[in-house]
Amino acid sequence: MKPFINASGLVHEYSRRDEEGNVTGINRALDGVDIEVIAGSFIAVLGANGSGKSTFAKHLNALLVPTEGTLYVDGMDTSEPDNSLLIRRTAGMVFQNPDNQIISNVVEEDVGFGPENLGVPPEEIWQRVEESLKNVGMYEYRKDSPNHLSGGQKQRVAIAGIMAMKPKCIILDEPTAMLDPAGRKAVIKTARDLNKKENITIILITHYMEEVTGADYVYVMSEGKVKMQGTPRQVFARSEELVKYRLSIPEVTKIALGLSKKGINIPKDILYVEELADILLKLKAKSF
Amino acid sequence: MVIFMIRDITIGQYYASDSVIHKLDPRVKVVCTFAYIISLFCFSQLSGYIIAVLFFWGITKLSKVPFKFIVRGIKPILFMLVFTAMLNLFWTSGGNVLIKIGIITITEEGVKRTVFMALRLIFLIVGSSIMTLTTTPNQLTDAIEKLLKPLNKLKVPVHEIAMMMSIALRFIPILVEETDKIMKAQLARGADFESGNVFQRIKSMVPIIIPLFVSAARRASDLALAMDARCYNGGEGRTRMKPLKYNGQDIAAYLIMALYITVIIITGRYLPL
Numbered sequence: 001m002k003p004f005i006n007a008s009g010l011v012h013e014y015s016r017r018d019e020e021g022n023v024t025g026i027n028r029a030l031d032g033v034d035i036e037v038i039a040g041s042f043i044a045v046l047g048a049n050g051s052g053k054s055t056f057a058k059h060l061n062a063l064l065v066p067t068e069g070t071l072y073v074d075g076m077d078t079s080e081p082d083n084s085l086l087i088r089r090t091a092g093m094v095f096q097n098p099d100n101q102i103i104s105n106v107v108e109e110d111v112g113f114g115p116e117n118l119g120v121p122p123e124e125i126w127q128r129v130e131e132s133l134k135n136v137g138m139y140e141y142r143k144d145s146p147n148h149l150s151g152g153q154k155q156r157v158a159i160a161g162i163m164a165m166k167p168k169c170i171i172l173d174e175p176t177a178m179l180d181p182a183g184r185k186a187v188i189k190t191a192r193d194l195n196k197k198e199n200i201t202i203i204l205i206t207h208y209m210e211e212v213t214g215a216d217y218v219y220v221m222s223e224g225k226v227k228m229q230g231t232p233r234q235v236f237a238r239s240e241e242l243v244k245y246r247l248s249i250p251e252v253t254k255i256a257l258g259l260s261k262k263g264i265n266i267p268k269d270i271l272y273v274e275e276l277a278d279i280l281l282k283l284k285a286k287s288f
Numbered sequence: 289m290v291i292f293m294i295r296d297i298t299i300g301q302y303y304a305s306d307s308v309i310h311k312l313d314p315r316v317k318v319v320c321t322f323a324y325i326i327s328l329f330c331f332s333q334l335s336g337y338i339i340a341v342l343f344f345w346g347i348t349k350l351s352k353v354p355f356k357f358i359v360r361g362i363k364p365i366l367f368m369l370v371f372t373a374m375l376n377l378f379w380t381s382g383g384n385v386l387i388k389i390g391i392i393t394i395t396e397e398g399v400k401r402t403v404f405m406a407l408r409l410i411f412l413i414v415g416s417s418i419m420t421l422t423t424t425p426n427q428l429t430d431a432i433e434k435l436l437k438p439l440n441k442l443k444v445p446v447h448e449i450a451m452m453m454s455i456a457l458r459f460i461p462i463l464v465e466e467t468d469k470i471m472k473a474q475l476a477r478g479a480d481f482e483s484g485n486v487f488q489r490i491k492s493m494v495p496i497i498i499p500l501f502v503s504a505a506r507r508a509s510d511l512a513l514a515m516d517a518r519c520y521n522g523g524e525g526r527t528r529m530k531p532l533k534y535n536g537q538d539i540a541a542y543l544i545m546a547l548y549i550t551v552i553i554i555t556g557r558y559l560p561l
Contacts, residue, residue: 058513061517063513063516063517085519085521088516088517088518088519089519092517092518093514093517095510095513095514095517097507097510099462099507100507100510100511100514101510101511101514102458103454103455103458103511103514103515103518104424104425104426104454104458105302105424105425105426105454105457105458106302106424106426108529109424109426109529109530112529113518113520114518114519115527115529116526116527116528116529117518117519117520117521117526118519119525119526119527120527121527122527122528122529122530122531125527125529126529129529143304144304145302145304147461147462161518162518165518165519
């Protein structure tokens with residue numbers, strides 16, 4: 001099967017300039033990244049600050065173009081300027097700051113902004129707005145001002161705004177970094193639901209480990225390179241490495257690891273609280 | 289304090305409701321608001337004011353916007369209001385002298401002018417408030433864009449200007465909140481905005497203004513990226529979710545407005561009081 005997104009040998013360099021505009025140094029934000037994403041999957045890209053994960057996200061949307069290497073989104077080369085509009089239609093992007101990506105003062109008008117830009121006829125815009133707001137569970141707020149919503153709600157509106165453009169893929173660039181735990185949960189749940197029900201490819205860029213447990217595949221980035229990849233279980237089992245990349249494993253996995261170090265017979269790749277509880281209960285039953 | 293006054297300005301604060309006024313075409317509201325403001329200067333006798341007030345009262349009732357939302361718009365101009373009222377009160381001569389203390393003389397004519405001037409100013413503000421309260425900023429800029437469209441032929445970037453206006457309106461409350469946050473942060477670090485003379489106070493604003501500008505620039509760059517990501521490509525080839533179309537009630541509104549203007553002009557011309 002042909003991958004939906006195919007990055008090979010992706011390099012991106014930022015040049016630092018002095019006041020006269022002379023190049024004084026070069027920052028390599030991406031350094032030979034190879035990532036493949038199958039259509040319809042839920043992918044997570046993990047990394048600490050400065051790991052290059054956000055730079056990578058901006059490439060997926062043709063907001064940045066590779067310095068070296070190639071990136072194909074749905075068969076389109078992102079370095080081709082003529083493709084950028086089509087790419088942005090195919091792969092929508094949700095950014096970190098909920099306030100800075102909402103354009104309108106009314107929720108429904110903001111969701112309609114994308115389709116308006118695409119030249120969709122008004123009746124269909126309304127239909128899409130309704131559908132996507134229902135999809136993210138924000139339909140009853142359609143007449144409200146975004147200023148009255150919580151961060152998590154704003155972020156869901158932003159997701160609806162992307163959904164209304166009918167993309168095949170949504171890139172979430174640290175969508176939860178500025179949210180409280182409740183908002184974080186709601187946003188991640190929304191993304192997962194869209195992946196399951198609407199079969200939309202989701203690429204979640206984050207540094208919260210708890211958020212990636214439901215992903216199909218995880219890439220860990222550090223210093224512009226992909227350092228680890230695999231299913232969440234495979235990645236979390238290598239906790240020592242994760243710590244090296246300034247990432248921490250979920251609390252549950254930490255507890256399981258601690259217990260196994262103490263000599264208790266417990267698997268190292270536990271992701272969910274319920275899972276750990278189950279195993280501990282079984283152990284308890286056995287020991288009595 | 290300046291900052292706290294900004295928050296009270298009702299411009300850009302939409303009051304959601306489904307009244308007749310809300311449903312009118314925004315172009316009607318823009319044109320009628322202008323007509324209403326101009327009409328305030330077409331008469332100078334009591335009967336004219338009564339008609340203008342009654343008309344405004346009727347519109348307010350129809351709009352279902354609570355009275356206190358409309359009045360809120362007056363607060364920031366209170367100082368200006370009092371100031372012009374004072375000027376009018378003390379500097380108008382003519383008519384019977386009512387009070388004379390030293391150099392201060394208050395005449396009947398002065399009182400009349402003061403009251404009327406103040407009323408004009410108040411209705412100018414609340415009149416435009418009712419428009420911004422019943423029209424979303426986006427509709428408003430849509431209306432302005434449509435109304436100014438002929439200027440496109442003169443190479444005026446009407447769409448871009450309208451877009452900038454609507455974004456500015458959207459960010460007013462966000463930046464106000466941010467200003468508040470920065471102020472509190474600076475106060476917590478021992479900044480003093482209250483004491484000293486005017487120059488010192490202006491100087492003490494610098495630690496607020498600079499972080500605010502920096503953050504506004506960052507927001508602008510973020511927003512530009514977000515708009516790019518949502519395929520914004522200027523006005524060309526764009527459709528509208530809520531296209532502007534006149535219908536029966538809009539024409540009725542224009543007719544009512546025309547009637548009002550006629551009545552105002554007639555009273556201004558022929559009624560003695």
